[in-house]
Amino acid sequence: MPSASFTSSRTYVRRSRRKGANRIATPNRPTGNIMDPMLQQSVHAQQNNTAATSTASASVASAVAAGNSNSSNSNNNNNNNAAPNSSNAAEYFDSGQSTSSTAAGPSAGLNQNPCMSNIYNSVQIMDTSDGNSTPASTSSAAGPSSSNSNSNGISCNSNFPSTSAASQSNSSSSSSSSSVSCCHQSPYDLRRKISAVSNHDQWCSSGSSASQSVSIMVGPASSSPPLLNPSNSPACSSSASSASNSSSTSSSSSPSAIVQAPSTSATFPVSNAPTTGATLAQPPNVHSSVPQQQHCGALPVGGAAAVIEENNYMLPARKRSRRLYTQSGETDTAAVPSMEAGSGGSAASGGGPTAAQYLQYELADEVLLAIFSYLLEQDLCRLALVCKRFNTIANDTELWKRLFQSVFEYDLPLFNPELCKFVFEKPEESEFANPWKESFRQLYRGVHVRPGYQDRRQPGRSIVFFNTIQAALEPAFASGSNAGAGAGNLNAGLSNTTSSTGTGSGGGGGGASVNALANIYEENVPPAEHPGPLIFLHAGHYKGEYLFIDSDVALVGAAPGNVAESVVLEREAGSTVMFVEGAKYAYVGYLTLKFSPEVTSTVSHHKHYCLDIGENCSPTVDNCIIRSTSVVGAAVCVGGVSANPVIRNCDISDCENVGLYVTDYAQGTYEHNEISRNALAGIWVKNFASPIMRENHIHHGRDVGIFTFENGMGYFEKNDIHNNRIAGFEVKAGANPTVVKCEIHHGQTGGIYVHENGLGQFIENRIHSNNFAGVWITSNSNPTIRKNEIYNGHQGGVYIFGEGRGLIEHNNIYGNALAGIQIRTNSDPIVRHNKIHHGQHGGIYVHEKGQGLIEENEVYSNTLAGVWITTGSTPVLRRNRIHSGKQVGVYFYDNGHGKLEDNDIFNHLYSGVQIRTGSNPVIRGNKIWGGQNGGVLVYNGGLGLLEQNEIFDNAMAGVWIKTDSNPTLKRNKIYDGRDGGICIFNGGKGILEENDIFRNTQAGVLISTQSHPILRRNRIYDGQAAGVEITNNATATLEHNQIFKNKFGGLCLASGVQPITRGNNIFNNEDEVEKAVSSGQCLYKISSYTSFPMHDFYRCQTCNTTDRNAICVNCIKNCHAGHDVEFIRHDRFFCDCGAGTLSNQCQLQGEPTQDTDTLYDSAAPMESHTLMVN
Helix, strand or coil: CCCHHHHHHHHHHHHHHHHCCCCCCCCCCCCCCCCCCCCCCCHHHHHHHCCCCCCHHHHHHHHHCCCCHHHHHHHHHHCCCCCCCCCCCCCCCCCCCCCCCCCCCCEECCCCCCCCHHHHHHCCCCCCCCCCCCHHHCCCCCCCEECCCCCCEEEECCCCCCCCCCCEEEEECCCCCCEEEECCCCCCCCCCCCCHHHCHHHCCCCCCCCCCCCEECEEECCCCCCCCCHHHCHHHCHHHHCEEEEECCCCCCCCECCEECCCCCCEEEECCEEEEEEECCCCEEECCCCCCCCCCCCCCCCCHHHHHHHHHHCCCHHHCCCCCCCCCCCCCCCCCCCHHHHHCCCCCCCCCCCHHHHHHHHCCHHHHHHHHCCCCHHHHHHHCCCCHHHHHHHCCHHHHHHHHHHHHCCCCCEEEEECCEEEECCHHHCCCCCHHHHHHHHHCCCEEECCCCCCCCCCCCCCCEECCHHHHHCHHHHHCCCCHHHHCCCCCCCCCCCCCCCCCCCCHHHHHHHHHHHHCCCCCCCCCCCCCCEEEEECEEEECCCEEECCCCEEEEECCCCHHHHEEEEECCCCCEEECCCCCCCEEECCEEEECCCCCCCCCCCCCCCEEECCCCCCEEECCEEEECCCCCCCEEEECCCCCCEEECCEEECCCCCCEEEECCCCCEEECCEEECCCCCCEEEECCCCCEEECCEEECCCCCCEEEECCCCCEEECCEEECCCCCCEEEECCCCCEEECCEEECCCCCCEEEECCCCCEEECCEEECCCCCCEEEECCCCCEEECCEEECCCCCCEEEECCCCCEEECCEEECCCCCCEEEECCCCCEEECCEEECCCCCCEEEECCCCCEEECCEEECCCCCCEEEECCCCCEEECCEEECCCCCCEEEECCCCCEEECCEEECCCCCCEEEECCCCCEEECCEEECCECECEEEECCCCCEEECCEEECCCCCCEEEECCCCCEEECCEEECCCCCCEEEECCCCCEEECCEEECCCCCCEEECCCCCCEEECCEEECCCCCCEEECCCCCCEEECCEEECCCCCCEEECCCCCCEEECCEEECCCCHHHHHHHCCCCCHHHHCCCCCCEEEEEEECCCCCCCCCCECHHHHHHCCCCCCEEEEEEEECCCHHHHCCCCCCCCCCCCCCCCCCCCCCCCCCCCCCCCCCC
């Protein structure tokens, strides 16, 4: 019965019978890498070293009908006194691959296996893809071959011009025999229609002897008539050098039949195209022995019988018309030699089809598939060499899947595409026509560790099993001393390596091949061409195995489902797996490695690890699960000069110490690993180690994610680092890593922490959602933070403190809860080309003697100040764009200093710049505009030098100076203000020198409320009100100023004001107030409620006006004539009578307007209420 895994094939058979479909069709062109016997010209040179007892098709028929008593008895009887035959046929996974060496030796009798012996010994295929296997360079040594059985003697001689080998075959027989001289060309395309020019009528129908000699020839097709006498044809010229002597008691005739193969465009492998094949340019003539279908000789040869034959070729086996043979004792003249000849019979003896004919013509594909399901891999490979039909069926994917899973247990095919790489592929995504077979071929060279299987042997399968890993790794295996008996032919069989064909007894090939396997791993052999020993570890818990690897061995887990979870290696003392010098191309994959030292053990294990990789070795660790309960040692340790492993797709988690430790100049590549939930750091890098770590997932560690210290280096790219208890990445003590395109987020403290002279380059990373600052830099550290996105931090973006430095450039910093960049405690970074925006706090915060060069940044849309500078800090801000803030642009307070040069500061809800409480910055060359509360506000004792700035288009005064502040303004241009140019009040001071103040809506300079500034050499002109107004007991020193072309006058002084004036030039002012008074107009007509022209200020007692109401002199004369009025003072006001705010309507003005109360000063500026968050 077929095996259980073949149930699907039986179901498939039933379905095909029911629907008449889904048969395995014989293709018109080969699939995959299929060898076409018609094109293998070099095959014949390989066939002359032995005398075949039957044709290849007859051998297959014998294999299928293994229970044939006549054949088996005859073979067994004739082999009693014969030495075992050493098979010289190459055994291959792929039918397009073969060996190029053939040894000559005596061969007597048949093989011990009656099923497959004939085909093993008769079919030898040359690999056209092998450059050394050309027909011109391949020769077969001639040797005698004798047989005592009753059989047909067949001598196969090459008739191709490129083949010059001569063979001699002597055969003796005691009974009637047939001597057939042929050039072996199997008519494998048996179901394809043969054209009418195939000349079936050429088959000879004469002759009635019991045995016949049939000459089968292959030659190039031509338009000349077919040659009926093969002895006279040019195709037989090469056979003249071959002597075939046969002794027989009866005479025989030698009819010949010539069939021209149909044209085809199929491609087949050739020597220069091993995979894609080459087009068959010219179809060859096939001299075939295919029998003609005749019914008692009634149908003429070449007539209707040929038509029936041609039609039958196009039908499936079950639907062809039955072949009818003659009822008489005569045989069909075209009968082919069959395996029945081996037992002394002939095709005519049964009066029906031979076994070979039935096998190749009549037997259904599903039956062959069922038969093939009982065979092993080497048998299927040999059957694939017989003919196209066998090739197609023997390459059935379900057959190879069952074989593959019975050996390797994998759910998917595993491929070994290159050195130290084993990958699973889904069959439907594979580039191979039969991925299961290709995987079998690539992995067949391996041995297996599978407890309980060591003593199991299967004839025809070259697979070795061991009970323990140490036994598989013993040097005895490498030398082949113990593995020879069980390994079989490791190089032959299904491997790709060329086997050394020997001539001894049948058991000698195993040990020799293992020795050859060991010899190829010498240092002078390129390792990529000859990979090291391959060991498969099957499911189980291997505890206590000592794996000390110093050679290029590959250990691969083998199990269904999750392979790594099913194969566990564990130790309690000493490292679980240790790689040392010599393990240059070693491989460990798809395993679970555990190190579980006893807690109560007194043996120190601080130098022991779960995986220990020493110097001068470069193994590959792939798809492994690594666990360690050691509290004093890392799970994985890579240390030493030239330690350069590849660790990828591994899970290093839940360890009680560090996950991965790279030290002492070690390097290596670490990719796609899962490193999580470790007690200490996920990764340590120290002492000039320089690993390459790409696309690892490092998370939920109970300490830092990656820790580089003590001059550790390395390149870290595209890693995902998150949810670690401390920083995601820590750099300390001279370490200098390069971190590129990583995502560092949701750290329990910060994202990146660089301290104690740490360095490093952090480029194009995404740093976000950390509980503390995204980047910390402190204690003389000097990293480069470049092109990162730093956002949504629960505190700040970049935090530089404790004399930290660093280059912070081209970053996008936004959405952080505190300042985007914070600089404090003597830190001095370079901050440039960054975008710092939409912070929930300020943009840049410099405090506690912080320094730094802050240039060419864009700081905008922050909730508080764009830049804060405080508490003794002295940064330099150059060429920044600071705009659209919800409070102040740049805010100096509490002795904040520094330089503000060449910046654009605009469109803030408060002032563009505020200076207060002892701050003394230098503000030079800036453009300050669009402030909703003025351009620059200096108050509460603020100082500063404002020089060569442009201050324009602000909603209120261009510069406010108040409350004992004393700044210096030089050579500024203050213009187009929607209020006054410069307002100084509430005791404000200051020195104003050489400024241009023009085109402002209110006074060019307003001095009020006990203020006392100094104005020298200023130009104040084109104002919409007065040039300079001094009021409210203020005073000033005015020297050498030019005041001209102002609307309400040049210098307007309120009552009691006595400034110091010297050398001023006041000219060409319009004096609109005096003109309005002289013309009898109300002053409100020229000022409305937005301007405050200076004139005499009256009250009306009759109308109950107060000090907050002012009435102009013309309204007193006209609107309040006869009222009780009094003169208050000469000051700046607009007329409330004209504004319509009094009970009596103004007679000099039209419609009343909104009451705004007369203000003696401009509107007071809004001071910043920025929170002081340290």
